[in-house]
Amino acid sequence: MHQALFYISVLIIIASLVPLIRHDFWLFRVFEYPRLQKLVLNVVLLIAYFWFPPITVYEKIVGCALVLNLGYLIYQVFPFTLLGKRQIISARYPAGDNNILLLIANVYQDNRKSQSYLELIKRCDPDVLLMVETNSWWQEQIDVIGNEYPHQLKVPLENTYGMIFYSKLELREGSINFLVEEDIPSIQVDVKLRSGQWVRLYCLHPQPPVPQENPRSTERDREILMVAELAKDCELPVIVMGDLNDVAWSYTTELFGKVSGLLDPRRGRGFFNSFNAKYLFLRFPLDHIFCSADFTLSGIKRMESCGSDHFPMCVNLQYDPRSEKNNEKPVADQEDLALAQNKLAADTN
Known part of the structure; x- marks a missing residue:
């Protein structure tokens, strides 16, 4: 013994x-x-x-x-934990025209419980919906919500990296990009809140560093940090959402926060482990929604499983620029910036 x-x-x-x-x-x-x-x-x-x-x-x-x-x-x-300091404060006003309700769901491409997701969408009633691991079959199943979500960006793929994006809110300058790998898409789009305020959204789903996918994290880290640089230089309020295939506490995710200046609503509120839905003891926070310091948090919730190995995540953010001084914005030092540049310059071939 x-x-x-x-x-x-x-x-x-x-x-x-x-x-x-x-x-x-x-x-x-x-x-x-x-x-x-x-x-x-x-x-x-x-x-x-x-x-x-x-x-x-x-x-x-x-x-x-x-x-x-x-x-x-x-x-x-x-x-x-609940004892930790919150990076983003709770909303100071009731939900209104400055709120945006986001739902992100990794559906697991071979999963066929599309009706469960349609029921979840109806119940959650998000303003913006991002679904990943979506192929043509999934697009056909979810397109029935098209009348309620007229603004759409879709890149269905059979390689488990497809994305479909639906919005009730007006969009502009939407683009599907392949930032690092030619078969791994991302989305960049501006969303107009009901108040008239425009917000920049970035949607990601890079490969995880596992032997059956990619033995290195180089490509994943580079894509995450490329978006961090874009977010840092953006003049609009920013939201980054997606299955980043990285945990909330990894040094790459922390570096992303420092470079971008974006906040993690989970800090001080809980883990919100979204993967793996099938195994209780093997759960990690892989599905993320980050935002700039001019947002507050109206709500965050891990939704029930719909047959995937990921739980959907629902986050309600409120645009409130006066709260920026109350939020704990991460800041990169010279060592952080040097590390980020090294990762951005890393050979991905």
Whole structure:
């Protein structure tokens, strides 16, 4: 028992430290995902050490390392708990013409429960809907909402990276772009709030760094940071939404926030783990909606599963430029900017 406890403890400590190595190879990046899971396992191991006290010097060293590792993991998780500081304040006014209700759903291309999504859309009644992993079959199923959502951008694909975008609100300058890879689309479009205010939206779904998709995170990181640069230079209020295939606490996502100046509504409110809907203990926050500091938050909710491996996410934002001074806008230092430039210049061939 002591030997098994020792080796499992060493593995958890290694899994916690590996993400500190900023390498693009998937084996380093994938350990960023299960932060909460590592914390839970760390607590379980410490309890086991209490029942089976260490005997050898090595076991005692590892036991002490587990205590330090627990503190490190709590430090990492804390910003996404209810005790953490909120980056974006709650809305100060009732929902009105300056609000925009967004629904994002990774449908899982082979899923056939389209009726569940249609019922969800009717119940949630979003102003803007983004669905990813959508092919021609999914477009045909969802197009029945076309009368209610007359403004549309669609790029259905059979490679699990298709996108369909529906809006009740007026659009302008909508474009489908292939920023990094020729078969991975993104969307850029301006949306007009009912108050008349225009807002710039970016919609993303880059490849994850996993062996069966892409062994490196280089392309994903580059696309995310390209949008960060665009958001930083945009004169309009900005919203970025999509399945980024990256967790909210990874150093790439944090770098995205610092470069773009965009806020994460989950900070100080909870994890809102959107993947994997099929496995309770293997859930991570992969579906994101970020916004500029001139928004406040009217509501955020993880919706019920509709047969996909992702839960849909619904976020209600309120444009309120007077609140900008109350929001905690992230700022990039010179080291952050240098790292971002290195990632943007990285060879993706």
